[in-house]
Amino acid sequence: MKVLILGGTSEASALAKALSEHDMPAVFSYAGRVAAPKPQPLPTRVGGFGGVAGLAAFLMEQRITHLVDATHPFAEQMSRHALAAAERCGVAVIALSRPPWAPALGDRWQRVSGIEAAVAALYGPSQRILLAIGRMHLAAFAARPQHHYVLRLVDRPEAPPPLPQHRLTIDRGPFTLEGDLALLQAHGIERIVAKNAGGQGAVSKLTAARHLGLPVVMIERPALPRRREVHSVKAVLAWLAHGAAPGVERGV
Numbered sequence: 001m002k003v004l005i006l007g008g009t010s011e012a013s014a015l016a017k018a019l020s021e022h023d024m025p026a027v028f029s030y031a032g033r034v035a036a037p038k039p040q041p042l043p044t045r046v047g048g049f050g051g052v053a054g055l056a057a058f059l060m061e062q063r064i065t066h067l068v069d070a071t072h073p074f075a076e077q078m079s080r081h082a083l084a085a086a087e088r089c090g091v092a093v094i095a096l097s098r099p100p101w102a103p104a105l106g107d108r109w110q111r112v113s114g115i116e117a118a119v120a121a122l123y124g125p126s127q128r129i130l131l132a133i134g135r136m137h138l139a140a141f142a143a144r145p146q147h148h149y150v151l152r153l154v155d156r157p158e159a160p161p162p163l164p165q166h167r168l169t170i171d172r173g174p175f176t177l178e179g180d181l182a183l184l185q186a187h188g189i190e191r192i193v194a195k196n197a198g199g200q201g202a203v204s205k206l207t208a209a210r211h212l213g214l215p216v217v218m219i220e221r222p223a224l225p226r227r228r229e230v231h232s233v234k235a236v237l238a239w240l241a242h243g244a245a246p247g248v249e250r251g252v
């Protein structure tokens with residue numbers, strides 16, 4: 001048995017810790033998006049595989065038997081590639097993910113289907129907006145240049161984002177309610193744009209928005225093909241222990 005973990009999330013790190021404690025042969029993979037990724041207690045590789053063909057070649061070369069897709073719920077392409085490559089190679093595959101957030105009493109969410117819909121939702125007069133969506137799709141918001149954006153990013157970008165009015169706040173989670181209330185109030189934020197990532201590390205901005213009565217444009221997750229998916233490290237360990245069948249297990 002040899003496991004490949006596709007990482008970039010706290011769930012992936014928790015699984016790496018558990019596999020290392022169980023002395024299970026495993027490799028950890030990062031896309032290489034952040035300057036200083038968290039060190040892992042497993043052999044680690046960094047960078048894209050080169051599409052489905054590249055990942056399939058890696059699975060074969062490394063004699064991987066089990067693939068755990070523990071990427072972020074918005075890492076759609078990697079998740080699709082994982083399913084395709086595992087099917088091609090007869091490798092058992094499972095997704096380890098966080099359940100999405102659901103609105104609670106007092107929340108003022110406008111749920112949208114993707115980045116373009118989030119941009120469309122920001123019509124109207126100038127507002128002060130916390131754009132908490134990472135760095136990949138910031139350019140799309142140049143279509144709404146009337147707003148003043150506060151961007152929360154893990155690393156300082158090499159080039160300034162193409163948004164005429166913006167401020168950067170460089171920080172990585174987990175975030176706290178106190179910290180996020182202070183951030184929203186210090187910048188006079190009137191609206192938040194967020195991705196429905198789920199989990200604890202970034203939920204405090206939503207709790208803070210509820211406290212302050214702020215509206216949230218919530219970008220819902222991309223749809224993926226049906227796949228075996230669990231929400232805990234324990235469930236992945238059980239899957240590994242109980243002889244996961246190779247290939248994509250559909251209809252679960």
Ligand SMILES: NC(=O)c1ccc[n+]([C@@H]2O[C@H](COP(=O)([O-])OP(=O)(O)OC[C@H]3O[C@@H](n4cnc5c(N)ncnc54)[C@H](OP(=O)(O)O)[C@@H]3O)[C@@H](O)[C@H]2O)c1
Pocket residue numbers: 006007008009029030031033046047048049050051052054055070071072074075076077078079081133134136195
């Ligand atoms: N999207 C988000 O909001 C978000 C938030 C937090 C963390 N992350 C993490 O950041 C990474 C990149 O996310 P993304 O949204 O840019 O992904 P993506 O759009 O689904 O993937 C784009 C390409 O990046 C490479 N890649 C992605 N994850 C990889 C991994 N773990 N190991 C090796 N290569 C990987 C693959 O390149 P090849 O085709 O060349 O193999 C993939 O085709 C992921 O690991 C994800 O868990 C993403």
